Amino acid sequence: MKTDFATGRKLDLDKSYKNLIKPVVEAKSLECIRADEIRHSGTIDVPMYEQLLTADVVIADLSTANPNALYELGIRHALRPHTTIVVSENKLPYPFDLNHVLISSYTHLGEDIGFDEVMRFREALGQTLDAVLKEPKIDSPIYTFLHGLNPPLRKNTKKVIQRATGVAAQASRIAAQAAGAAASAVKPTDPTLSTLIAKGEQAIKDSRFADAKSLFAAALQIGGGESRATGAALLHDPYLQQRLVLATYKAKQPDEAAALDEALRLLAPLQPGISNDPETVGLAGAIEKRLFDQGRGIEHLDRAIRYYGRGYYLRDDWYNGINLAYLLTLRADKAPDASDNERIADLVWANRIRREVLALATCDLDAIRERRKQSPPAAGSGASGLEQEFWCLATKAEAHFGLREIPQFEKLKADLKTMKPPGWMSDSFESQIGRLAELLGRRQHLIAG
Numbered sequence: 001m002k003t004d005f006a007t008g009r010k011l012d013l014d015k016s017y018k019n020l021i022k023p024v025v026e027a028k029s030l031e032c033i034r035a036d037e038i039r040h041s042g043t044i045d046v047p048m049y050e051q052l053l054t055a056d057v058v059i060a061d062l063s064t065a066n067p068n069a070l071y072e073l074g075i076r077h078a079l080r081p082h083t084t085i086v087v088s089e090n091k092l093p094y095p096f097d098l099n100h101v102l103i104s105s106y107t108h109l110g111e112d113i114g115f116d117e118v119m120r121f122r123e124a125l126g127q128t129l130d131a132v133l134k135e136p137k138i139d140s141p142i143y144t145f146l147h148g149l150n151p152p153l154r155k156n157t158k159k160v161i162q163r164a165t166g167v168a169a170q171a172s173r174i175a176a177q178a179a180g181a182a183a184s185a186v187k188p189t190d191p192t193l194s195t196l197i198a199k200g201e202q203a204i205k206d207s208r209f210a211d212a213k214s215l216f217a218a219a220l221q222i223g224g225g226e227s228r229a230t231g232a233a234l235l236h237d238p239y240l241q242q243r244l245v246l247a248t249y250k251a252k253q254p255d256e257a258a259a260l261d262e263a264l265r266l267l268a269p270l271q272p273g274i275s276n277d278p279e280t281v282g283l284a285g286a287i288e289k290r291l292f293d294q295g296r297g298i299e300h301l302d303r304a305i306r307y308y309g310r311g312y313y314l315r316d317d318w319y320n321g322i323n324l325a326y327l328l329t330l331r332a333d334k335a336p337d338a339s340d341n342e343r344i345a346d347l348v349w350a351n352r353i354r355r356e357v358l359a360l361a362t363c364d365l366d367a368i369r370e371r372r373k374q375s376p377p378a379a380g381s382g383a384s385g386l387e388q389e390f391w392c393l394a395t396k397a398e399a400h401f402g403l404r405e406i407p408q409f410e411k412l413k414a415d416l417k418t419m420k421p422p423g424w425m426s427d428s429f430e431s432q433i434g435r436l437a438e439l440l441g442r443r444q445h446l447i448a449g
Helices: 013-027 045-054 067-079 115-134 141-145 154-179 193-205 209-224 239-251 256-270 278-293 298-315 318-334 340-374 384-402 406-418 423-446
Strands: 002-004 009-011 058-061 084-089 103-106
Touching: 013 058, 013 084, 013 115, 045 067, 058 067, 067 084, 067 141, 084 115, 103 115, 193 209, 193 239, 209 239, 239 256, 239 278, 256 278, 278 298, 278 318, 298 318, 318 340, 318 384, 318 423, 340 384, 340 423, 384 406, 384 423, 406 423
Parallel strands: 058 084, 084 103
Antiparallel strands: 002 009
């Protein structure tokens, strides 16, 4: 899943690639390769630049306005005057410099794409692909406006690429030695970056967090070399770093205290204090909450409240919202020097947020179920929609429990059990409800009646 930072929406661009792009390209008897599918030794940069230079056709999906994708599109436009196709989901706010570039748009539903839209866009992309292959026309704004500019001669590129590959391989060996444990996860027999990511996600689903940590550390090493493997993540591409942080604190190695400190260090390059990514600030809040649970001081609870509050109010994100409500309830119980009025204020604030979260989660739940009706998951395609539905229901259940609306809570709890989620998801929900029950048992009288 990739985040569109302009809107806060999360888009599963794997679905765009596998459902919209790859089948069309392969139907034209062309080999379709995405950057993270390239087998290589060392960092991904050299083979990526090689493909941007030599590929017969490049299809660039700009759906989240990711700076990486925009930069790579610019490189392609500089290297080749034609056979570049630009696509995007239809809510992309076009950057100014792309206003004169033809962008074919499609409708993305978040975690999937509707069947009718898949068939429509495949036909449109196929026609575009036929046209650019049959009669290539200049589509690069560089070659459009700078008349007389000559592209690199492809016959001269082979030696340049071989020389660059050798230099990159040597640099990668040096980086691997410096990066230590994270780099050691990358072995000569490792699969592509996309396969490492898939294995990492599966390890998280299976609660094998130590394995997931190694896999995402390896993915970072391949994706960007020494600097990313040691925690210096690029701000515009946070996904791998976020997953490494999650796996790190959940792995609890060598112990929970050390794991939390390491996770906080790994998250720092994403600047959670100023980030507008709900996932980043949510991770920061989760780590700070656990640091408070370890007895490290009330300041960690206050920081967790700020992080979850930021994530909630920036994007109306119900995950951050329900955690914010819980932490306000926790502070009403634990703050050592708080007056009754301050405790009451936190409890009232928490309940108001729970009411808001119920409305937000209900709206999202309806949308999730409608998307699943339009695009039922294929066998073996994963269960991202089901997981989203689980957490949406769990959030609603916790909100009702916090508001002491027990009949509604019990019904949703029964619905959750029928979904048969992974054990760690059920355990997380049950544990949260148990802690909330204890807090309300001690402080609910302040606002009861």
